[in-house]
Amino acid sequence: HTPALREPFDHAIKSTLAVLKQHTYLILQRTMSRPSNERTKLLNENKKNPKTLINRVIDILTCNLLGGPTLAESIAHYLQILNLTHSPCNIFAYVLKPVTYLITLYQSKQANSGLYLYHQKVIHGNNFCAAGGLWMCDYEAVKRHLTEPQARAFKLAPSQLRKSVLPATKLGGRFAFLLSLSQEGAGGNGDWEAFRGCINDTIFTKDTKLRAQDDTSRKLIEKLTSDYKQANCAKDVDGAAAFFGNESQNQNGLDDFLLRYLHYVVFGINPFDESIINQLRDFHFGGGGSAGPHLHLVGQLIALKTGFAFEKQFPQIADILKQTESITDMNEHEPKYKNMTKTEIAGVMVSIMSLAGMVGPTTWARIALGKKKLPPYEGQTTGDIDVTDVWDTIDLNDRDEVKKYLHECGRLRHPVSNTHTVAQEDFMVEMKNKSVSFPKGTIIYIPMQLASIDESVYGDTTFAFNHKRKNLCPFSTIFHSVGESTNGRICPGRHVAENMMIDVMIALGRARREK
DSSP: OOHHHHHHHHHHHHHHHHHHHHHHHHHHHHHHSOOHHHHHHHHHHHHHSOOOHHHHHHHHHTOBSTTSOBHHHHHHHHHHHHHHHOOTTOHHHHHTHHHHHHHHHHHHHHTTOHHHHHHHHHHHOSEEEETTEEEEOSHHHHHHHHHSOOOOOSEETTEEBOGGGSHHHHHOSSOOOGGGOOOTTTTOOSHHHHHHHHHHHHTSSHHHHHHHTSHHHHHHHHHHHHHHHHTGGGOSHHHHHHHHOOOTTOOSHHHHHHHHHHHHHHHOOOTTOHHHHHHHHHHHHSTTTTTGGGBTTHHHHHHHHHTSHHHHHHHHHHHHHHTSHHHHTOOSOOGGGTTOOHHHHHHHHHHHIIIIITTHHHHHHHHHTTSSOOOOOTTSOGGGOOHHHHHTTSOTTOHHHHHHHHHHHHHHSOSSOOEEEEOSSOEEEEETTEEEEEOTTOEEEEOHHHHTTOHHHHGGGTTSOOTTOTTTTTTOOTTSSBTTBOSSOSOTTHHHHHHHHHHHHHHHHHHHHHO
């Protein structure tokens, strides 16, 4: 009650709050995304430092509770469950929504990592809440969700999509963006089935298979092989930078090959027409790329930074695709496709190439070529595996063995780690031996990566590299399916990507052995 004492006390409180505000994200980053061995190292480092307030807070938040989650992880998990399950009358839940939103935003980025998801499974069990949804990680649950009709929201993995840049908004007409359309049997009105059927029958035809085997495709692979040799097979820093670099002006290396090859095989675009290739390269690799602008918040920041370059280029790229031999002969008055137009299919394919066509194969190639390392899953030695050691020993004349090598690389590190569906009715889930009720409309994430490292399926060798394991391809979830079992959402370009990758690994593998 003494003013002389209260003033410095008040000042100390204000200073403390200011410091906490500045370090909130740091604390979250340092405590919510680290495996237990890293948290132990962090604690030891803090013990060497003076016991400032921040160090004390980190000590508390990183303290494991009986070997389980840290205090920060427990709080975050509780808030996520509360946000998904609270009653409309729970004022406490509404008060905490701003905090939950920030946690969701943070986790939405982290949840693209199989390493982060595996850590959440270790500390919370097969079912947990994160990034604004429920994660059901058991292999059978993932299998069910990949083979039953899916309802969809405006999400790409855990990230929120930016509706204003999706095809219907940019080009006019109906909403035809497949990733956000629900299927019949899960609230859909048949649009997804009609539009997906049109894409299957118009884009991925016998002509696609023929182009993948012709002289033009072989020339592109020969050019890639030459780039690989010139980069010393990407075995040193400079070589890897040259071969894997994706700068908008780079006309050599992996990404340049993928750009030319995929647009040639899928659409029939002349891969040696530099005027068109330069437009495609600038769209997919220039500025903020072509995937980032589709995302909420991130896309808005990219738009401001680049002067809305993506928004201006989108119609131009759609027009290029519209003029290709794959689309020009399309019948726009086909009832079974709900009269899907050339403009609609071109717009959808621009987004698909941006979010999947130029992302999935690029990631898969970098994993198989050894550029992206396997994740050091908590308590496992997966991170010590060098996949190129296996690549250098497989029979390159056996396409089936090369295919299995690629699938084993994808099993241990998925090109796309997860997807989602939306609950169509209230349901209950067991979480830490407790039954938790979730309402209709809950986002259910489908962690395909975690299904691929489920020890109940793959046994004692789950975290070892064994491309000769039984049922590798039939159990594979890397194409949004379980092998060939699918609800129809299996990747439409899977055969293009798979055969391309087999050809690439054979050609570059031979180059390595010559070297």
